[in-house]
Amino acid sequence: MWKCHAGAGSRALSPAHWGFRGWVVAVACVALAGCQRAAEPQFVSSDLVEQLEPELQEQVREQLHKYAGTPNNPKLIGADEQDEQMLKRGAAVYREHCQQCHGVSGDGNGLAAQYLTPRPRDYRMGVFKFTSTPYGYKPRREDLMRTIERGVTGTSMPSFARLPKKDLEAVTDYVLALTHRGELERLLAATADAEGELDEEMTQDAIDTIESQWQQARQNVVEPETKMPPITPESVAAGAALFQKRECFKCHGHDGRGGLAGGIEVGNDVWGNKDPAADLTSGMLHGGQLPLDVYRRIASGINGTPMPAFRDAFPDDPDAIWQLAHFVLSLAEKRRLGVQFPPGAAAAAPEGGEAEAESQQESAEAKS
Ligand code: HEC
Numbered sequence: 486m487w488k489c490h491a492g493a494g495s496r497a498l499s500p501a502h503w504g505f506r507g508w509v510v511a512v513a514c515v516a517l518a519g520c521q522r523a524a525e526p527q528f529v530s531s532d533l534v535e536q537l538e539p540e541l542q543e544q545v546r547e548q549l550h551k552y553a554g555t556p557n558n559p560k561l562i563g564a565d566e567q568d569e570q571m572l573k574r575g576a577a578v579y580r581e582h583c584q585q586c587h588g589v590s591g592d593g594n595g596l597a598a599q600y601l602t603p604r605p606r607d608y609r610m611g612v613f614k615f616t617s618t619p620y621g622y623k624p625r626r627e628d629l630m631r632t633i634e635r636g637v638t639g640t641s642m643p644s645f646a647r648l649p650k651k652d653l654e655a656v657t658d659y660v661l662a663l664t665h666r667g668e669l670e671r672l673l674a675a676t677a678d679a680e681g682e683l684d685e686e687m688t689q690d691a692i693d694t695i696e697s698q699w700q701q702a703r704q705n706v707v708e709p710e711t712k713m714p715p716i717t718p719e720s721v722a723a724g725a726a727l728f729q730k731r732e733c734f735k736c737h738g739h740d741g742r743g744g745l746a747g748g749i750e751v752g753n754d755v756w757g758n759k760d761p762a763a764d765l766t767s768g769m770l771h772g773g774q775l776p777l778d779v780y781r782r783i784a785s786g787i788n789g790t791p792m793p794a795f796r797d798a799f800p801d802d803p804d805a806i807w808q809l810a811h812f813v814l815s816l817a818e819k820r821r822l823g824v825q826f827p828p829g830a831a832a833a834a835p836e837g838g839e840a841e842a843e844s845q846q847e848s849a850e851a852k853s
């Protein structure tokens with residue numbers, strides 16, 4: 486950061502000796518310094534920190550500053566080496582394209598956020614929805630980058646596929662930097678609250694915890710057990726039957742239109758917002774349109790939301806999740822193609838599907 490020099494050789498030490506040029510320089514300095522201060526973004530503390538004793542708050546902020554830096558000089562917690570240039574580039578891309586929604590601190594509280602449903606992600610909890618990892622795990626870096634590149638169809642989260650690859654990489658790193666900063670902030674606030682103090686060792690423990698969680702995610706990718714069977718009317722029908730049997734309709738409605746259309750309440754997400762079950766017929770699957778995307782949403786569930794993971798629900802039927810995915814994709818297609826569902830229609834099961842589903846459901850109930 487540049488400093489203000491009195492200029493003109495600085496012969497004069499007191500304002501009385503500054504002369505005209507000195508005053509001009511001084512006034513310019515004050516004005517510029519003012520501009521500069523206004524332009525430099527600041528991280529804001531979370532409520533968890535605000536609730537601590539002032540002295541502890543200060544300690545948490547100090548540690549965060551030491552390990553996560555500032556918006557203009559960010560650091561990536563857990564990185565072997567700080568790629569300063571990359572992080573600065575990421576911060577610049579973020580400021581231009583993301584901050585208005587996700588906020589300076591990544592708290593999802595940008596200027597535009599209050600008008601948006603769903604809300605922009607608050608990264609600070611370290612919880613992400615669209616992962617290739619099991620339920621409850623962190624995402625992989627690739628997952629975040631894929632979401633940033635694709636956007637989240639059906640929400641205000643835009644696609645950034647047109648950004649140069651290097652900018653995408655850089656902003657992904659910066660999202661990670663904000664996320665880790667938020668995670669560290671939560672852990673430090675909790676420790677400070679419990680212990681009434683904070684020291685370097687506690688911070689190191691917190692950083693180790695964060696690193697190991699992200700490391701575990703890298704080693705736990707959800708891959709389908711079987712190759713995808715071809716999409717056929719039979720696989721779609723089998724999926725429709727499973728939709729009944731596993732009671733997906735309890736949240737998604739019999740017609741698959743989800744909470745908003747069907748008025749079904751399924752509770753809040755971990756960010757504290759109402760989270761109706763997805764409208765599977767909208768043709769705008771948030772987690773991606775590829776069969777593998779839908780497979781992963783069903784197998785892994787959706788972190789932070791009521792959508793459960795069904796990975797272990799079909800131990801004897803390795804194709805079941807594919808069949809559900811085929812059914813979900815068929816629903817998504819139908820609305821797009823203009824097929825109207827009569828209100829309350831049973832899930833668009835092909836003929837016979839419904840009766841079959843019911844009898845399957847009965848036999849499932851009889852078994853349990
Ligand atoms: C117009 C508002 C808006 C802008 C601009 C925006 N986002 Fe988002 N973003 C959202 C919303 C809304 C969501 C939540 C979608 C959901 O919950 O399904 C989101 C979610 C995300 C997620 C979380 C995905 C997950 O798996 O949970 C990431 C990461 C993300 N955005 C990164 C970015 C980055 C990086 C930029 C800038 C390059 C950006 N966003 C710009 C609105 C925005």
Ligand code: HEC
Nearest residue numbers: 731733736760761762763770771772782787790791792809
């Ligand atoms: C307890 C309620 C609940 C149950 C049961 C449930 N879901 Fe969900 N589901 C949700 C919610 C809530 C979401 C939206 C989460 C979000 O993105 O905020 C969702 C989202 C999804 C998505 C992602 C849609 C998208 O836009 O990408 C798919 C696919 C899905 N559910 C399929 C199923 C299937 C198949 C079943 C049954 C095997 C099922 N769900 C059972 C609540 C539920």
